Amino acid sequence: EKSGYRHFMLKEIHEQPRAIADTLAGRISENKAEIILNDIQLSTSCLTGIDRLYLIACGTSWHAALVGKFLIEKLARIPVEVDIASEFRYRDPLINSRCLTLVISQSGETADTLAALRQARTQGAPVLAICNVVESSIARESDGVIYTHAGPEIGVASTKAFTTQLIALVLFTLFLAQQRKTLADSQRQELIAALMSLPRLVEEVLQLDEAIEQTVRPYLHARDFLYLGRGNQYPIALEGALKLKEISYIHAEGYPAGEMKHGPIALIDEDLPVLVLAIKNATFAKVCANLEEVHARGGQIFIVSDCDCSDLRALAREYFIIPTTHDDLMPILTSIPLQLLAYHLAVLKGTDVDQPRNLAKSVTVE
Numbered sequence: 001e002k003s004g005y006r007h008f009m010l011k012e013i014h015e016q017p018r019a020i021a022d023t024l025a026g027r028i029s030e031n032k033a034e035i036i037l038n039d040i041q042l043s044t045s046c047l048t049g050i051d052r053l054y055l056i057a058c059g060t061s062w063h064a065a066l067v068g069k070f071l072i073e074k075l076a077r078i079p080v081e082v083d084i085a086s087e088f089r090y091r092d093p094l095i096n097s098r099c100l101t102l103v104i105s106q107s108g109e110t111a112d113t114l115a116a117l118r119q120a121r122t123q124g125a126p127v128l129a130i131c132n133v134v135e136s137s138i139a140r141e142s143d144g145v146i147y148t149h150a151g152p153e154i155g156v157a158s159t160k161a162f163t164t165q166l167i168a169l170v171l172f173t174l175f176l177a178q179q180r181k182t183l184a185d186s187q188r189q190e191l192i193a194a195l196m197s198l199p200r201l202v203e204e205v206l207q208l209d210e211a212i213e214q215t216v217r218p219y220l221h222a223r224d225f226l227y228l229g230r231g232n233q234y235p236i237a238l239e240g241a242l243k244l245k246e247i248s249y250i251h252a253e254g255y256p257a258g259e260m261k262h263g264p265i266a267l268i269d270e271d272l273p274v275l276v277l278a279i280k281n282a283t284f285a286k287v288c289a290n291l292e293e294v295h296a297r298g299g300q301i302f303i304v305s306d307c308d309c310s311d312l313r314a315l316a317r318e319y320f321i322i323p324t325t326h327d328d329l330m331p332i333l334t335s336i337p338l339q340l341l342a343y344h345l346a347v348l349k350g351t352d353v354d355q356p357r358n359l360a361k362s363v364t365v366e
């Protein structure tokens with residue numbers, strides 16, 4: 001069943017090129033100019049009439065929602081609120097029929113997410129779901145569903161479900177932008193072309209597997225890890241930290257790199273590994289400055305970057321280069337080395353990678 005892999009998690013990490021290709025299949029027009037989302041079930045008038053979106057989820061799916069906010073606000077120009085499902089109901093949210101609610105869930109059975117969905121419906125909001133499990137409760141109770149085609153995810157730590165959720169969010173955003181005419185055709189086509197080359201780029205990132213495996217030993221006894229990112233890489237820092245916590249039981253935190261100086265910088269010493277997502281985009285120079293601050297205080301720096309630069313190399317203990325693509329899609333590529341890092345550290349620690357203690361694959365209690 002594990003197709004020769006030692007754990008389901010590793011198998012699922014390596015399935016990502018296929019899972020992404022399957023999630024894209026049939027959703028791009030033949031001339032590669034438009035997005036087709038027949039399963040969405042919401043009318044054009046509904047999509048053009050909304051004035052706000054609520055993205056609601058738990059855990060890894062909530063991290064996908066945080067990336068979704070960047071995509072939707074930038075490309076479809078609608079304000080987005082992101083909520084943790086267990087918080088949503090209890091804060092008396094301002095929601096009505098002009099607020100599209102998008103719930104994200106791999107399993108489609110997460111009790112908190114289901115309860116939030118029901119609350120949104122009660123208040124008259126149209127509900128759309130991004131889901132991996134066909135005919136799950138969340139899929140059945142939503143007005144429309146965009147299925148991720150990740151295939152069954154057995155490992156408790158979500159990997160291919162996350163990257164395919166990001167793909168579904170990009171498809172949905174482009175579709176929304178198409179309906180609302182907020183994006184030039186050429187920009188949409190550029191993103192579509194980038195989407196189509198993603199499975200190949202993900203394959204390339206996966207080649208880092210062995211290099212990452214070989215770097216983890218010195219960090220076996222680390223008590224904490226810090227993950228830093230800015231912009232659309234900040235949710236990936238959160239996701240990298242969650243992966244590490246879940247399966248290796250090492251405490252980890254994700255932080256927006258610019259917030260370091262407002263507190264967490266006090267934690268940095270020679271024993272603290274700090275992973276920095278340094279992507280060549282508008283905030284690259286700022287991230288490099290944050291990196292230098294960490295270096296000056298002796299932190300052990302891991303860099304994940306799409307830029308091979310000698311200045312950064314000089315600061316880094318470990319340096320992982322990934323290919324580059326459209327900045328809106330970079331979170332899909334950067335999440336993969338973080339999955340591999342968590343996996344190899346957990347294997348070295350000897351934890352039960354696929355069934356970590358105290359966790360269930362789907363959390364059906366509130």
Ligand code: M6R
Binds near residue numbers: 059061105107156362
């Ligand atoms: O099935 P869901 O996407 O609704 O699950 C949400 C979370 O329970 C889930 O993402 C959890 O955080 C994972 N174990 C993360 O790896």
